[in-house]
Amino acid sequence: MKIRTRITLWASLAGLVSTAVLSVIVFLWGLETPYEFLDQELEIRAQTMANEMGREQAAGELHLEILELFSRLYWTKVYDANGRLLFASELARRINLPKKMWDQGYLIPTDIPLNQFYAEEDDQPAGFWNRVFIVPVDGAIYQVHVARPVENLVGESIESVLVIGAALLVSTLILIGVSYLVAGKILHPIREINRLTREITARTLEKRIPLTNNHDEIDQLIASLNAMFNRLQHSFRRQKEFIANAAHELKTPVTLLRLSVEETLQHEHLPAPIQEKLLAQERALARIGLLIKNLLDLSRLELRDELARELFSLTELFFSVTQEFDALLYEQDIRLVCCFDGVHLFAGDREKMRRVAINLLDNAVRYNHRGGEIRCLLATGDSGETIMTVANTGPFIDQTDLDRIFDQFYRCEKSRSAAHGGVGLGLTIVKRIVALHGGRIAVESGEDGWNAFRLLFFPRRS
Known part of the structure; x- marks a missing residue:
């Protein structure tokens, strides 16, 4: 697995975990917050009902319509210190809710549609959030059981979970994309170092x-x-x-x-x-x-x-080198065929290019057989490059030897090295001179009995 992929996965995982933890905290806080507001509202309503009940009892007359007005849309029951019921609102007379002497609120679900209490709501089942408060008023103690119809918070919670899950999925995809881009930005210098190191x-x-x-x-x-x-x-x-x-x-x-x-x-x-x-x-x-x-x-x-560059005729140089091999070719009964399509002017080091021609011809003679043939060609390519080819009849060279033929002291014919002579440096020198001139060299060996060295020299750009 690539480093960029690992960074992306780790960064995405870390971001996903932190986002999930934050979402859970927000979700739990979101569940608690409405109940906290309801508790505060119910406490205020209970205090109001207890105060009004105290005033009514102090006046010696109980006005139920006033208490009903204060308890509108609330389920309310008021008890004295002995637990005797003093007042029950209209909702309390219609619906029975259990009284639990807890220090915190509790939810009682019902089958009553919520739109019976709030016209703008739908017909989902309503629940009642309950609180029981002990309220002292002018030396008297009242127990106020107050509740309010609320929507089904469980369904709302499930909907919230779905919304949070979808948000987590979207944020994860965004986080993966951003992490991948950031990882690429971080690793860009490493890739550049790797590229330059390979050069x-x-x-x-x-x-x-x-x-x-x-x-x-x-x-x-x-x-x-x-x-x-x-x-x-x-x-x-x-x-x-x-x-x-x-x-x-x-x-x-x-x-x-x-x-x-x-x-x-x-x-x-x-x-x-x-x-x-x-x-x-x-x-x-x-x-x-x-x-x-x-x-x-x-x-x-x-x-x-460095190169001692000068403009000279590569055709003339190659022709003069071939003349030096006349005696050796005659002795080995090797036929030399030269095909030069015109005068090839070449800007380079004359002596080094002469060494290239000598080494290639010497290699072609050494690794040939009696009565064989050598072909020397000079041509100009479509892009103006100079193409030099030296081919000779000889033993087939397999791919393993072709890959190492330019290495120092490497010779394909190890068993016949003494007979061939040479020290395994000629082709190494040729490749180095070609590289100094900005060219390329390649070797091919065919099963038809021909081995060919092809050199390409590209024109210099001013």
Whole structure:
């Protein structure tokens, strides 16, 4: 599960829980509030009835019509201190409600329609909210049982629950949407860091991730990553410098050894066994010399990636390189076919492109068979790109080898490496030079016996 989804779920869950708790509190408060108002109203009515009853008894005459007027729309019974009934309102005479000596109100449901008491109400069953008050008036004690018809609060409660549930559902959907957007906003710097980190490779270790200047945890993460890239860049550069320096130091003694062996081989009276050993040493030294030369070339490309750009004819350069292979092609009985559709002017480093052509042709000759064929093509694409293709007959290369063919020291023909020669750096150098020119290189191997290297160089934009 993605972090954004987890943040959305946790934020939505937290918001839902807090909203649900608040809704329950509001719902319970909403249930209690009407009863509190009813209690206050009934207390005032009970006090009024007790005061009027006290005045009537003090005057020695009981006017029921006045008491009825005060108890209109209320269920009322007034008792003296001994529990003797002194007065009952019209509703009290029609409806019998139990008297409970509680300190709080209580609800008695009935089947009487509410519109009998309030014309604007519907015909839902009414309930009576009851309170019993002990009211002292001028030394006398009265028990006042007073009630008021009210709507069915249970039904209202169910309706309130449905409304609150619907509101919770809507708020949850809104909360999920907002949480998803907020999570995306929070994670945007992380995604940007991830994108920039993927762009930083062994070839582009000089790149750094820019700080957001928010001085938060994201900036701390960026600073840590940049510090790690600094250490990696320093280590890579030290490694490349070591390889370059080691290859440079080895070049001179290996050259001297090879010259010494060649000079010894010129003696006419050498025994055959010694001559064979010296020839084997000379071949081994030649191979070591080639390895050192390739290591030096690759190190220079890694350490100094500048190009000496100039405008030159790629056709002429490629043609001159093919002439250098005439003797080797004749010896291997390999046919060379060149197809150049005009003069291709190319803006790049002449010497490095010459190395590309040499390495590709050398690879095509090495991994070919006697009586085979090599095809060299130069063409211009629809978008003005220069297309260079070097194809040769040879063994089929499976996909596993194709994926690693440009790796350093990797060779497909491991069992025949000694016969083919080479050190496994030629194609690595080719890919690096092509990348420096802003181009791309791809290799294809067909079951028809042809292997093709295709290079694309795009025109420079001013």
